[in-house]
Amino acid sequence: MILPIIMAGGSGTRLWPLSRGDYPKQFLKLHGEKTMLQETVSRLTGLDAAPVMLICNEEHRFIAAEQMRQLSTVHGGIFLEPVGRNTAPAIAIAAFKALEDNDDTLLLVLAADHVIEDKEAFQSSIKCAEALAEQGKLVTFGIVGQEPETGYGYIKRGEAIKNGYIVDCFIEKPDLKTAQRLVNSEDYYWNSGMFLFKASRYLEELKLFRPDIYDACQKAVQIQISDMDFVRIDRAAFEACPDESIDYAVMEHTKDAVVVPMDVGWNDVGGFAALWEVLEQDSQGNAFIGDVKSVDTKNTLVFGGDKLVTTVGVEDLVVIDTKDAVLVARKSECQKVKQIVQQLKADKRSEVTFHREVYRPWGKYYSVDSGERFQVKRITVKPGAKLSVQMHHHRAEHWIVVSGTAKVQIDDTEQFVTENESVYIPITAVHALENPGKVDLELIEVQSGSYLGEDDIVRFQDRYGRVTGK
Template sequence: MCQVNFLILAGGSGTRLWPLSRKNFPKQFLKLPLPNSTQPESFFQKTLKRIALYPDDANFYIITNEKYKFYILNQIKEIWDNPDNSFDTVLEPASRNTAPAIALGVRYALEKGASLEDVFVVTPSDHLIEPKEKFVEYLERAVEIAEKGHIVTFGIKPTKPETGYGYIKANEQSFQDGYFKVERFVEKPDLETARRYLEEGNYFWNSGMFAFSGKTFIEELKTYLPEASIIFEKPMEEVFQRFSDLPDISIDYAVMEKTNKAVVLPLSLYWSDIGSWESLFEVFEKDEKGNLLLGNVLDLDVRNSFVFGDRRLIALLGVKDLVVIETEDALLITRKGESQRVREVVKELLKKGRSEAEEHLTVYRPWGSYTVLEEGPRYKIKRIVVNPGEKLSLQLHHHRSEHWIVVRGTAKVRIGDKEMFVHENESVYVPKSTLHRLENPGKIPLEIIEVQNGEYLEEDDIVRMDDIYGR
């Protein structure tokens, strides 16, 4: 049996689940209150637990970017007390879509000792798949097929005429050993076409999961995307330097739609890419009126609607077929059937330079998080949480002073040349242009209220002198 290497794609931005998913904290890291979950886990954590069930020794390479690196490390620690060294993180120098990302993952694995004869299994990190044990059986079968020189794509047997997924058409005459040759890939269809695909029976949803040997993948990539050959021909340092020059193209367009080595392995299980609010709506059981109401919701004569509330009371009266998603700083209201267009909202927000496209009011950092409670001309108020044993960088600000009030835990503080401990209901003042550092030496989360004053209060007014996280 060959060595198996899992490539977990964890660099996507998940814009279709805005305002919950945002560029700087995307869908794969969200912990949604999903049914049948005994504890809150992110899609990324569910993915790792699922593939970790693979019975043979395997290596795991998580392909992401610098911005998400610490989310990944922290979420791995949350589900495994002592994660072993088989989890390796590959940081993309730039976002260039799935074809270059997968190629970079394969090259990195080869540098770490993988063989061209090894099988690589590619999986996104933001899908739901049940039951896990059955999926692992399909993984084992895919590895066997990939060893024969095929590029395996996992096709999901459709249960309804779905317009939100691309499809794979299988060549019915080619069926052997449980898989088909791929006849063609087709784009997301309209409803009438999707119904026809369902009736014909040889169309499968394209899951975006693949298996192939290193040798087969490199040969096909060099044939159909020769621009990417530098990934396997140049030294790694040069690969990283020139990565942003590679085409921005998916593996489907670059290889799968052109190769004659593609086969589809049909999967008969529950699968969803949670690619829209409607797809999340389908995961849950509905009430007697066809509603899914999560949060502080009051409904009067409401039907067939999905409401997700964060904090505020949401009252709905006499409406139907709505999707209402509320967060601390944004409210999305759309008709069911339209939520695939949410990415248009994100594009418009980016065009207008609105921070709501990228950041939540709560922003996660390697050491913990901060939440903007209020801001106005020349002031900003934050709640800062520092995890036990963590500390912020040694830094200064040229344009603002800060006042820290400890509300929970004990802080170790450096201001200039002085170090001190600050306890609950005590405070300290940090003048402009003064080196300072905040640290949690305790066993419980440290929570402080920070009041900033100054002429410029943005996050780029930070001069770091020392940082244990290498930022």
């Protein structure tokens, strides 16, 4: 039996402003009707596999849970990393957990943010790798490259074995001249970052080559706290773990590394040029998403938001429009978006982390407008959901119901508020908002006061485990 492990961490800074710290690319709909995480889960349908185990950051837990819920797919739990420590520790946590729950299962390690066009070929490669993994080999999947890529690492194949090749060596991201030489040879593959191996074999090799990571992760999983869909591990033990990738920690050292070729239309969407490549293009090489009109435009990516975007007489550009930021870049220069993100971080700009639309376990809110001493939000509460019982020291709130019915608690009183009705919550009043209905509750919230930050919330009761923090 295969246990899929989907790695859903990462910040996706090269796709800013679409991707933000609190809503990175794996949770976005970039290629199709589903998010990248949902596509990753969906392409496993048909494999003889256990429910997926998801590993993600603490900050993204409710987004991940909601996207899994939308798929109506049973999953094997959402493990929360207290801090990011790269792939070697994350996979170790999954391996320890797998050995607790099962016999020595095969771990299929996948990233949540890859595009794979050919699902059948993808599953065929995995089936070819199963026998090798059962023999104790640590299998990595090598992508059959069609062009020189300087953004990927490479794998050189050695001696042929049944269904694959012994790994000769791993090669760091090359310069263009070297990449051209590698892709012209049949002996090299792009390093996909996907793996298949027994949980016990990975831990054996990790203990051999990086006992510090092994020990820290073993200690971290000794304390596990389950909370709804989520599993938390010991924070202090995991924080003490070194930050290292599986390639550096294990795969470059083990004698049992093998590579199975995979020709599946793979792309890691590592930037806007890569996104342009995987999107459908018109006869002029343009990929347009949203409301876009163009004249004399070629080889350009436009990702529109809520407004009309127009281009005239441009070529090889990337234009990204979101509700609070616009990016314009040459397609050949768009990797430098990371430098913009660094500037925003240095300036402590909120746009590097937040979208105006923010998802919560109970629904979402969208920041419509703000100024000195006021803020306006559009709030959506899912049927049956309830916000925490809370209080604010510095702001009052006025709620106007647009659609649906709200059950509102203010101190010791409860009332129902319906469409076109409103209610006022004074400063320091203990209050809660609930949707008792069967359809979404939509309301407008007007905040006013001396301080309007999200940290001015004192929670007394909460269904989502946030009483002591967000």
